[in-house]
C-alpha cells in the first residue's frame with residue numbers, strides 16, 4: 001500500500017483559514033485549486049450504485065465563502081482558525097499542538113489527563129488531526145480518528161471547549177464507500193502503469209489475481225497493453241482510508257481482451273468470484289504461472305525474459321526469477337512429495353484430481369508447515385525460488401504431469417469452474433451490463449475485438 005501522503009486528492013493536507021484578512025482570501029482560492037486537483041485525480045464521491053458510476057467527474061462541491069462574506073465575518077470578529085496537520089514521527093503533544101496553531105495550556109493538560117482525549121497521544125505518524133482555535137490560539141475543538149491495526153477507522157475522538165473547561169466525546173467512525181474507475185496503458189511495467197494511473201497497490205494485485213489464469217504477468221505483457229478497472233475505495237471525512245474490492249476489470253493483452261466482473265450473492269454455491277460477461281467463471285484449474293507476481297518480485301522488463309514460460313526439451317517449463325520469489329501452487333491439491341531429489345534439488349510435487357500433478361524444483365526453501373499429505377489451495381505459497389540441484393542459475397523448473405508423464409501445460413485443456421446458470425445468471429447479467437457500459441464509455445471505438453476471458 002502506498003503511503004497516504006502520495007494519494008491523489010489528499011494534497012489538501014493542511015488547510016489554513018485566516019491568520020489575517022489577506023491569507024484568508026488567499027486560502028479560499030487555495031481551497032478551490034484543491035477541489036480541482038481532487039477532480040483531476042478521477043475521484044468521484046458517489047453513492048455506490050453501479051448503475052450510476054461516475055466517470056472522472058467532480059460531483060462534490062466545496063463551499064467557498066464569498067469575499068464579501070469573509071470580510072463581513074472578519075469585521076464581526078468571530079474568526080475561527082481551522083487547521084489540519086498530520087502526526088509526524090517524533091511528535092509530542094506540544095509539537096503537534098504548536099503546528100495546529102493551538103496555544104492553550106489548559107487544553108494540553110486536559111488532553112493529557114482525560115482518559116478518552118489522551119488517545120490523541122497514541123496516534124501514529126501520518127494520521128490527521130484537525131483543530132479549530134480562536135485568534136489567540138485557544139482551542140475550540142480538536143478531532144482525530146483512531147484506526148485499528150488494519151488502518152480502518154474505528155472511532156473519532158473530539159475534544160471541545162465547554163465554557164472555560166473542556167469535554168471529550170467519541171463517535172463511531174463511518175466509512176464512505178466510493179466507486180472509482182481508472183484506465184492505464186503498459187509502457188514499461190504493470191506497476192509503472194498503475195502508479196501512473198494512481199491506482200493503489202492492493203488494486204494492482206487484484207488485477208493480477210483476477211487474470212492470472214489467463215495472463216502470465218511476468219512474461220505475457222506487451223508494451224501498449226491496456227486495462228480498465230472499477231474498484232471500491234473507502235473514505236472518511238474526505239480522507240482516503242483504503243481501497244476495497246475490484247468490481248470489474250478489462251485487460252487487453254497482446255490484442256486479446258479479457259474481462260471480468262465480480263459477482264457474489266448470498267447463497268451462491270461457489271462464493272463470490274470473477275466471471276466473464278457471459279457468466280462463465282474465470283477460475284481455472286491451473287494458474288498460468290506459479291510465480292507470484294508483485295511489485296517486489298516482478299522485475300518485469302520489456303527487453304529481457306530469457307527463459308520464462310517456455311516449454312523445454314527437458315520436459316518442464318523454466319521461469320526465470322530472483323532467489324526468494326514466492327512459488328504458488330498452480331491448482332488445488334495435496335502434497336505428494338516434499339524434499340530433495342538429486343537433479344531437482346528441493347522439490348515439491350502436488351497431486352491434483354484425476355491424474356494431474358505438478359512439480360516445482362530448485363527451490364531455495366519450502367514454505368513453513370508443509371508435509372506430505374498437506375492440503376493446498378490454488379495460489380498458496382509452497383516455497384521460494386532458488387538454484388538447488390542441477391541448476392545453472394536461479395529459476396523455477398515447473399512440470400505439469402498427466403499420469404506421471406510431463407506435458408506442456410499450455411497444451412492441456414482442463415475444465416473451468418462451473419458457470420452461472422438460471423436466476424443467478426439473470427442477476428449476474430444486470431450487474432455485468434452496467435460494467436460493460438462503463439468500459440464502453442472508457443474506450444469508445446475500441447470494441448469489437450473482444451475474446452471471452454476464459455478462453
Ligand SMILES: [Zn+2]
Pocket residue numbers: 312314316317318396397398
Ligand atoms: Zn527446467
